[in-house]
Amino acid sequence: MRTAATDMAKWLAAHDRAAILTHLHPDGDALGASLALALALRATGKEAFVCCQDGAPDFLSMLPTDGLLFLPEAAPYAPETVVCVDCGALNRFGRASSLLRPGLPLACVDHHETNDIAASPSFVDPKAAAAGELVAEIVDALGVPLDRELALCLYVAVSTDTGNFSFDCTTPESLALTARCLRTGLDLSELNYALFRRRTMPRTKLLGRVLNGIEFSEGGRLSLMRVRQSDFAECGAGMADTEAIVNFGIDTAGVEIAVLAVELANGAKFSLRSRGGVNVASLLAPLGGGGHAKAAGVTLETGFDEAVEAVMSAARQALG
16 A cells, blocks of 8 residues: 555544545546545444536436535535545535645645645545546545445546556556455446437537537647537537547547636636646646646636637647
8 A cells, every 4th residue: 555545544533524535527536535434434433425517417327426526616515625536636526625624734635747735644646547446546545445435436437537447557556456356256348338428409400510610720730629519509518518529530540639618607618638748737827737648638717719820829739
């Protein structure tokens, strides 16, 4: 067991009434890892809940959110402890940042390359495939058995952040944890269908519309997909339906950087992917974004077209 995990477990054992915060528009790792940590703390007799600006998207409906996941305005109590999970910047919590009152004990569990949260203790390891891997170490250090509910949360965390174990961030540790999870009796076939293949009709319509408008530039090395508010309205889709669309851009032969631009009411949200030649976290850093070398994002509070040009200009410059 790594020292960071045992230190975090000791710190958690010494604190109570925790709010576990994760980033807005949560993905499988954000919710899976956060819920797993909350379940583990409750198993030790602690009070804990997960707080996120946004609820669980439809494709994560299998996660045990009842009585565990709350919107900021519905938090069950004022926390005495805060743990940030799968997030490297305080501005990524949205309305949930209202729980970060001055003086509260603050810890962080994260695997992003860019992390500027001043927390102590801080368990940050960019080599981990998912925050769920780090939470699994903490669960073990707390002495909490891996039951089926915990295993479900951890499997969702690790499988989604590794692209169903297809990304090069997948490690022997990822697969070893997955084997432990499967031994609890998880239905792998149904889980993978729900996580990676099932799409609602609005999601399918949105995907078709976005792919129909994909743009290529820089000799096919750069791809851009746009999602406007009108696309959401006309397809009956929501923000959660943009999950993983950016991968269609980077999976196109010859593309080195893929950009997905989503129009917001007050700006634009970007997801970038790279084949590895360009570090997209570094590319977005001057714009206030971050993440991983091959997968990063940023939200810009400016006009949509202006925001798109800013990100595309940075991408073109990175490609040389």
